[in-house]
Amino acid sequence: MQYTLEEMYGLKDKVCIVTGAGRGIGREVAAGLASIGAHAVLVDISQPLLDEALQEFAERGLQGFAVATDITSEASVDAMTAAVVQKYGQIDGLVNCAGVTYLEEQQDFDIDKFKWVIDINLTGTMICCKSVSKYMLEKKSGRIVNISSVRGSQGKAKFSAYAASKGAINNLTRSIAVEFAPHNINVNAVAPIFTLTDINKDILDQKEAYNWVMSRLPKGRLCEKHLLVGPIAFLLSPCSDFVTGQILHVDGGWMAG
Ligand SMILES: NC(=O)c1ccc[n+]([C@@H]2O[C@H](COP(=O)([O-])OP(=O)(O)OC[C@H]3O[C@@H](n4cnc5c(N)ncnc54)[C@H](O)[C@@H]3O)[C@@H](O)[C@H]2O)c1
Numbered sequence: 001m002q003y004t005l006e007e008m009y010g011l012k013d014k015v016c017i018v019t020g021a022g023r024g025i026g027r028e029v030a031a032g033l034a035s036i037g038a039h040a041v042l043v044d045i046s047q048p049l050l051d052e053a054l055q056e057f058a059e060r061g062l063q064g065f066a067v068a069t070d071i072t073s074e075a076s077v078d079a080m081t082a083a084v085v086q087k088y089g090q091i092d093g094l095v096n097c098a099g100v101t102y103l104e105e106q107q108d109f110d111i112d113k114f115k116w117v118i119d120i121n122l123t124g125t126m127i128c129c130k131s132v133s134k135y136m137l138e139k140k141s142g143r144i145v146n147i148s149s150v151r152g153s154q155g156k157a158k159f160s161a162y163a164a165s166k167g168a169i170n171n172l173t174r175s176i177a178v179e180f181a182p183h184n185i186n187v188n189a190v191a192p193i194f195t196l197t198d199i200n201k202d203i204l205d206q207k208e209a210y211n212w213v214m215s216r217l218p219k220g221r222l223c224e225k226h227l228l229v230g231p232i233a234f235l236l237s238p239c240s241d242f243v244t245g246q247i248l249h250v251d252g253g254w255m256a257g
Pocket residue numbers: 019020021022023024025026043044045046049069070071072096097098099100120124147148149150191192193194195196197198199200
């Protein structure tokens with residue numbers, strides 16, 4: 001059999017929603033997808049961040065469609081998916097990247113903060129999968145990529161809420177993948193190691209924490225946002241047609257050691 005690059009990796013004119021696209025990894029992933037021909041839909045709770053992201057898109061010669069959305073609200077997410085379908089008539093990919101963290105020792109953990117992390121990271125991901133998959137199921141085609149973390153497979157002091165949310169995302173991913181496999185909808189997760197963004201700046205600014213991360217990382221350097229674009233694009237593309245229910249660690253070798 002002969003393959004063309006377009007058949008294998010083509011995302012041209014595919015409509016891909018990226019949540020958490022106002023800044024950080026989500027913004028870079030949305031820009032990366034747009035730069036290889038996809039219609040990038042930028043979703044974030046913050047309109048000012050979306051405005052900034054679109055400004056950066058314009059400076060990079062890219063196009064994007066932004067919809068301010070709170071992923072913890074089914075009504076807000078349903079309105080976003082309806083707006084995307086109205087504009088493009090299709091949804092091909094969903095990248096669930098919106099997320100938050102809160103670190104505290106177990107005995108001092110504020111339970112409202114615990115619920116806040118679970119609500120955004122886990123329930124928000126579930127709500128987006130539910131809303132968008134309605135359209136994918138009708139079409140019998142789609143790709144979902146949930147952003148997990150190495151913390152989804154490993155514990156760490158003070159990370160109880162975050163690690164619990166990401167571990168649950170891994171099993172949410174596997175469960176939906178099994179359910180949707182007969183409908184030609186692939187569901188996978190990408191699990192990055194520390195990537196320098198606003199979410200972890202406070203941690204990595206501490207010399208001791210930074211040195212610990214670097215001493216454990218086989219690659220000997222931190223992940224950068226753009227390094228996540230390729231693995232996510234792969235999971236959205238025809239190339240990964242038979243890949244579903246996987247947790248792809250993008251971690252410079254962290255989990256192998
Ligand atoms: N940065 C890292 O080191 C790292 C490592 C592993 C996994 N991750 C994961 O990658 C994802 C992105 O992380 P980041 O570092 O870019 O974070 P970030 O804080 O820079 O970006 C997160 C975005 O999510 C948005 N958001 C928060 N709550 C929302 C809501 N209710 N509805 C819609 N949008 C909301 C924020 O406004 C923000 O723009 C997260 O899921 C995070 O857990 C990050």
